Amino acid sequence: MSTAxxxxxxxxxxxxxxxxFRLPAFADITLEHCREALLAGMAAQRRxxxxxxxxxxxxxxxxxxxxLERSGALLDRAWSVFGNLSSSVATPRLREIEREIAPLAAxxxxxxxxxxxxxxxxxxxxxxxxxxxxxxxxxxxxxxxHLDFVLAGARLDDAGRARLSELNQELSELxxxxxxxxxxxxxxxxxxxxxxxxxxxLGEEEVAAARRAAADRGLDGFLLTLVLPxxxxxxxxxxxRELRRRVFEASTTRAAGGEHDNRPxxxxxxxxxAERARLLGFGSHAELVLADQTAxxxxxxxxxxxxxxxxxxxxxxxxxxxxRDAAAEDGVELAAWDWAxxxxxxxxxxxxxxxxxxxxxxxxxxxxxxxxxxxxxxxYGYRFTPRPDLAGYHPDVRVWEVSDADGAEVGxxxxxxxxxxxxxxxxWMSSFVRQSALLGTKPVVVNNLNVSRAPEGRxxxxxxxxxxxxxxxxxxxxxxxxxxVTFPRFSGTSVxxxxxxxxxxxxxxxxxxxxxxxxxxxxxETDEPLPQQVVDAxxxxxxxxEGFGTLEYLAATLLDQAxxxxxxxxxxxxxxxxxARALREAGVASELxxxxxxxxxxxxxxxxxxxxxYYSYIWSEVLDADTVEWFRENGGLRRENGxxxxxxxxxxxxxxxxxxxxxxxxxxxxxxxxxLRRRGLAPVA
Numbered sequence: 001m002s003t004a005x006x007x008x009x010x011x012x013x014x015x016x017x018x019x020x021f022r023l024p025a026f027a028d029i030t031l032e033h034c035r036e037a038l039l040a041g042m043a044a045q046r047r048x049x050x051x052x053x054x055x056x057x058x059x060x061x062x063x064x065x066x067x068l069e070r071s072g073a074l075l076d077r078a079w080s081v082f083g084n085l086s087s088s089v090a091t092p093r094l095r096e097i098e099r100e101i102a103p104l105a106a107x108x109x110x111x112x113x114x115x116x117x118x119x120x121x122x123x124x125x126x127x128x129x130x131x132x133x134x135x136x137x138x139x140x141x142x143x144x145x146h147l148d149f150v151l152a153g154a155r156l157d158d159a160g161r162a163r164l165s166e167l168n169q170e171l172s173e174l175x176x177x178x179x180x181x182x183x184x185x186x187x188x189x190x191x192x193x194x195x196x197x198x199x200x201x202l203g204e205e206e207v208a209a210a211r212r213a214a215a216d217r218g219l220d221g222f223l224l225t226l227v228l229p230x231x232x233x234x235x236x237x238x239x240x241r242e243l244r245r246r247v248f249e250a251s252t253t254r255a256a257g258g259e260h261d262n263r264p265x266x267x268x269x270x271x272x273x274a275e276r277a278r279l280l281g282f283g284s285h286a287e288l289v290l291a292d293q294t295a296x297x298x299x300x301x302x303x304x305x306x307x308x309x310x311x312x313x314x315x316x317x318x319x320x321x322x323x324r325d326a327a328a329e330d331g332v333e334l335a336a337w338d339w340a341x342x343x344x345x346x347x348x349x350x351x352x353x354x355x356x357x358x359x360x361x362x363x364x365x366x367x368x369x370x371x372x373x374x375x376x377x378x379x380y381g382y383r384f385t386p387r388p389d390l391a392g393y394h395p396d397v398r399v400w401e402v403s404d405a406d407g408a409e410v411g412x413x414x415x416x417x418x419x420x421x422x423x424x425x426x427x428w429m430s431s432f433v434r435q436s437a438l439l440g441t442k443p444v445v446v447n448n449l450n451v452s453r454a455p456e457g458r459x460x461x462x463x464x465x466x467x468x469x470x471x472x473x474x475x476x477x478x479x480x481x482x483x484x485v486t487f488p489r490f491s492g493t494s495v496x497x498x499x500x501x502x503x504x505x506x507x508x509x510x511x512x513x514x515x516x517x518x519x520x521x522x523x524x525e526t527d528e529p530l531p532q533q534v535v536d537a538x539x540x541x542x543x544x545x546e547g548f549g550t551l552e553y554l555a556a557t558l559l560d561q562a563x564x565x566x567x568x569x570x571x572x573x574x575x576x577x578x579x580a581r582a583l584r585e586a587g588v589a590s591e592l593x594x595x596x597x598x599x600x601x602x603x604x605x606x607x608x609x610x611x612x613x614y615y616s617y618i619w620s621e622v623l624d625a626d627t628v629e630w631f632r633e634n635g636g637l638r639r640e641n642g643x644x645x646x647x648x649x650x651x652x653x654x655x656x657x658x659x660x661x662x663x664x665x666x667x668x669x670x671x672x673x674x675x676l677r678r679r680g681l682a683p684v685a
Contacts, residue, residue: 006040013037013077019390020401021412021444022433024081026393034082035097041075042108048072049112052121059121061132065142068122069438069487080432081393087430088448089394090422095180099173106172110165113152122149137655141487144654151292153280160279167276171269178265179607183424185255185262186226186601191246193222201239203356205461209452216421226251227450228425228603229596230552233463236340237356241332248337255600256576262600263575269606270563270572278568285564286612293498293613294658298565301615305557308618309587311681312554315547316593322346336592343545351541353534359461361521361530364417364451367467371520372474373400375510379642380482381405384413392416397446402481411435411443411481417470418460419450424603426450427469429476429504434491435483443492445480447473459524464538468511475507476500482650490654497609498616499658503650505617505624506631512538515637546680548593555595557614558586560605564612575599618675623662625674630666 007014012028014037019025048071057063086098112118125132126146129139153164192214193199199207199222210222217223224234224247232251238244255262273285282288286298295301320334323342327334334342348354369384376382383403390399396418402410414432433444449469454460462470479500480492493500510516512535521530562582572578579599583589597604604610627645634641648664663669675681 007036007074008033011036013074013081016073016077020387021409021442023390023399023412023444024077024393024432026081027391029081031082031085031091031093031097034078034085035101037074037078038082038101039104041072041078042104044074045072046108046111049115049118053115053117059124061125061129061134061138061142064121064125065138065145066438066487068145069141069489073439084430084432084446085393087424087428088416088422090180090183090424098176098180102172102176103169106169107165109152110161110168113149113154114156114161114165116154119149119154122146122154137486137490140655141489144489147292151280151288156279164276164279167272167279171272171276174265174269174272175607178262178269179424179603181255181260181262181265182601182603182607183422185258185260186228186425187421188260189226189250189254191224191243191250192219193224193243194220196222198240198243199238201237202234203237203359203461205454205458206234206237206452208455208458212453212455225419226254226425227419228601230594230598231340231596233465235337236344238341241338244337244341245335252594252598253600256598262606266563266599266602266606267572267575267578270566271568271570273564273611274566274570275568284567284612286561289497289564289612293496293616295498295615295619298561301561301619304619304622305554305561305615308550308679308681309554312547312550312679313587313590315680316551316590317547319343319545319547320592334592336594339548339592343548347541347544351544352537353541355464358464358530358534360524362462362464362467363524364460364462366520366522366524367462367470368415369520371467371511371516372471374519375471375507375513375516375637376474376478378515378637379510379639380478380646381639381642382410382478382481387412394420396420409442411445413477413481414444414446416446417449417451418453420453423448423450426603427473429473429480429493431480431492434488434494435480435485436488436491437484437486439488441488443480443483445477445492447477449473461524468508471508471511472504475504478507479503479650479653482646483653484651485653485655487655490652492653494654495658496654497613498619499623501617501620502623502627502658502662505621506627506645509628509631510637513637543680546678550679550681551588551590551593552596553618555583555586555588555590555593556597556602557618558588559583559595559597559599560602560610560612560614562586563599563605621678622672622675623670625678626666626670626672627662629671629674 011033012025013033016022017025052064052067055063086094122145126142129142153161156164210224213225214221214223226232230251232247235244235247277285277288280288290297323339323346324334326342326346327338332338344355373384381404384400387399387401392399392414394416397414397416400413402413404410427449429445429447431443431445433441435441435443451460451462451466476493483492485491517535518529522528559579559582604614631641645665649661652661
């Protein structure tokens with residue numbers, strides 16, 4: 001029998017896994033084990049922290065800060081499993097547990113961060129930090145802990161702490177509701193098609209996937225499932241204009257009404273965040289978030305975004321003029337659901353790039369092993385050995401052991417690449433075990449994609465966008481695998497939100513790097529390499545579509561900022577109208593180019609960690625584009641370059657200031673010029 005204070009004797013989460021690298025023993029872990037371990041883990045950490053607070057010894061780095069780093073091991077194990085399962089294999093029971101645990105977890109975090117006695121000890125260590133003989137990483141750890149506590153409300157009075165706890169619990173519940181609503185609404189919004197003729201333009205594999213998706217739900221005909229962003233890849237191929245409209249409207253109206261309506265949820269989240277920010281002494285939630293980011297101020301974010309809006313709008317309008325002419329040839333007045341279709345036609349005619357025809361050159365396993373892994377071996381010396389003896393949390397998951405050039409163990413890499421019911425949309429990286437010298441742990445990381453599975457016995461073929469996504473997410477995995485820090489607080493991707501995308505964006509450069517591309521881009525049937533004239537055409541077409549891509553991104557970014565600049569008194573009205581007004585005022589409203597995410601399915605900011613921080617992608621891209629120039633200037637895919645990038649930036653995680661780590665590689669601050677040229681926002685020098 002278990003209580004909230006103890007675990008059942010047979011709970012596999014009770015102790016670190018005995019599998020290699022402490023990979024969770026997924027086959028033995030049930031959802032009830034997770035629930036029990038989460039509850040017991042919170043209770044255990046509260047006892048551990050009580051021991052720190054009750055110590056008769058004067059506060060020191062070791063007995064306070066390091067002790068906090070060591071606390072919560074059971075809770076960390078439980079969250080690492082349950083959090084990943086909630087994103088990848090959600091079930092009704094899991095969602096029920098998630099709803100139960102969310103407010104308890106928020107209350108648990110508040111019980112620690114708002115404990116005056118605990119903060120007093122942290123504050124005392126912080127005050128004496130400069131004379132305590134600490135090394136650089138330890139000194140940074142003290143400063144980070146102190147800032148964490150201050151931003152969490154440790155300096156509030158009793159009434160303020162009580163109100164903050166109420167808001168945090170409410171926000172935890174609301175974010176869980178938003179995410180669950182979105183997942184269910186996205187599944188419900190899938191478009192059913194009765195006649196195969198309507199699918200004209202799709203490849204054989206895509207038609208088979210649509211048939212299988214319908215069969216999996218017990219439906220007749222075909223089912224077109226949705227991915228997370230507004231834009232749906234199938235819109236570039238479907239020749240049936242009415243079906244394009246249906247798919248587009250299904251995407252853009254998700255969770256905007258009915259049983260899973262996220263409109264009131266989003267509004268309440270924004271208001272509660274605004275009240276919390278005021279309580280903590282900030283003018284808005286955006287100001288609160290930026291206090292702990294490299295951008296530092298809303299003015300800095302506004303300056304960057306504002307400088308890009310006019311050129312991106314102009315570029316999108318130029319593209320629209322071309323697409324209107326192309327649509328007019330079919331007697332069509334261009335609409336938003338036509339953009340991708342005619343853009344693909346123009347790309348094929350103007351640049352001789354038919355992206356659908358590229359897919360046979362991008363077979364999933366070959367891209368992964370001969371592309372992604374190959375580049376990592378050339379650059380960092382990493383080698384990836386399949387471990388079929390190690391099981392993942394779902395039959396789709398595969399496991400590789402990672403070693404370095406000397407054969408030393410690095411960690412484990414898990415790949416979960418296929419879309420399925422119960423898996424949230426998008427692509428991401430997360431960890432099951434974080435590297436830490438203090439805890440003696442090596443990294444266990446996972447990449448998730450949402451690729452359509454090929455019919456049985458057929459190879460899974462990727463689009464060029466999916467190839468780039470795989471390289472991108474693997475960049476996050478490399479950040480985790482390369483970690484070489486002492487404290488788990490700094491491990492891998494534990495860096496400011498507006499820096500975390502930087503290493504992953506850099507890794508995208510190798511997808512089309514000649515030496516890498518030649519190694520993996522071979523026809524799945526003939527083994528012929530991707531013809532050089534096609535590669536040249538892809539290069540020539542790089543700027544086509546950047547107007548659309550930049551504008552849809554900026555629209556989502558500015559929408560995020562609008563929601564998180566409100567005060568508790570701001571009149572919202574209908575959230576959909578608030579969205580439209582915000583886009584107009586920011587100068588990015590367009591009937592033809594909707595935001596990459598609209599309010600009701602903006603998971604990044606209402607059910608993820610990017611609230612007031614979606615700007616991070618383009619902020620990081622400034623660093624990325626300049627770093628790509630550095631690689632090119634120094635010979636590209638060379639082991640010497642990889643060693644510099646790994647040792648000075650990837651390995652240090654959050655243990656040094658991110659911009660200091662960037663300068664250690666680049667030798668100076670970032671130059672925005674390469675990004676502006678990449679996106680067609682400035683003349684090419």
